[in-house]
Amino acid sequence: MPHLEVRNLSASYGDLKVLHGVDLSFEKGEVVALIGPSGSGKSTILRVLMGLTPCTGGELILDGQPIVPSSTASVRAARDKMAIVFQQYNLFQNMDVMRNVTIAPVKIKGRPRAEAEADAARILARVGLAEKSHAYPDELSGGQQQRVAIARALALRPEVLLLDEVTSALDPELVNEVLDTIRDLAKDGMTMLIVSHEMAFVREVASKVVMMDKGKVVEVGTPADIFDRPRSERAREFVGKILRH
């Protein structure tokens, strides 16, 4: 049984249809990368999974349990098992790093504060920010903020980690520190769904690559399949374009 399954998913922003029947599935421990041109609906899939954007049709199944978008309880149960890291980090500006990382474990999951803080300290050390726990987000660089955002997501102990173009807003010299962190997580067997434009990185860490275009899945395969032997015309064109860069 796949860990997460998306069947015939469709979604729209107002009159604009952004997903036209997307199918997707993956197992525990897999790192799935969603690639494709801007506007192809990659990020929308993550947003629908987190209940941030409504879907207009299709099914979502997590751990054998359907996610029912109209049911608050169902959406909350799904959010309980997943965590998302956003392109713009979205750290709480009014809280320091430690509080950003511990607030949900303490207030939402009801863990004892001392335990959550010890956990947070360990995770922050892992992303290389042990000494920044009392800094506020706007005192940190973009790369540091994004690593805090990853730490915040990890502190929720998610079964699936969703990463939405987490390096797109970063200065080029800060991209690697974030990619190193994700690479490290992949090695540990974290199940991840990654939307990324960093093709070399995708090729290295992904176990499966899903190529999307105009709200549809164009091709699914191993990184070698997609990058070296794309079958569809659209995938060949896209891969050809990015590899020329």
Place this chain on the structure above:
Amino acid sequence: MEQILQQLPEFFSPINIRMLVEAMGVTIALTFFGCGLGFLFAFFIVFARQTPGHWALPLRAAAIFYVEIFRRVPFLVTSYLVLFFIAAIIKNASLFAIALIAIFIYATAYTADIIRGGFESVPRTQIEAAQAMNFGRWRTLIHVIIPQSWPVILPPAMVFMVAFVKDTALVSQLGVFELAFRGRELNNHGFSGILVFTTIALLYFVISYPLTRFGQWLEKRLATPRSQKSQRKLR
């Protein structure tokens, strides 16, 4: 001028001073409790107004209706409305209570829009981050929205309250023994208008100036260190 000097000892008689101090107390109490409670209640009005879902439509409509009506009706008219509505229900209702309710209603409507503006200044992405971590509406409000919107809400809310110290004079029309009422009374008793109303004016200043300073202090204290920094950057 001579007349004023003559009247001075009699004007500042212990009984008059006591009366004026009491009137000041009434003005302060009306402002503080009326605006303070109104401000608190305004949070619930905004919360109601922003409740999503079909079932909450009447709630939203009621909140919008309340704010839009009472923001547009002059305070004096609101006071009379409260006076006559309450008089129709309860005989011998206290005028102070009636004035307090009128101020409460007006302050709620007025500060609700200030609060809504503050809430809307918090980026949508901050709220989504909270939602994604399963924060409910209430927790999002307490932990994310209110702390981040304080610097936007507090200055105009304090300006409103300081301005309202002056507008409480309008409830003297209802017969509440606050400063302006006592001023007119003393004037009617034959004291020089210049003497009486200069004193009254000074007393209003004595109330509102510390309030202004308190507002500034509160603004600095409640604003997070970070947002203070970003405000400095903006200037």
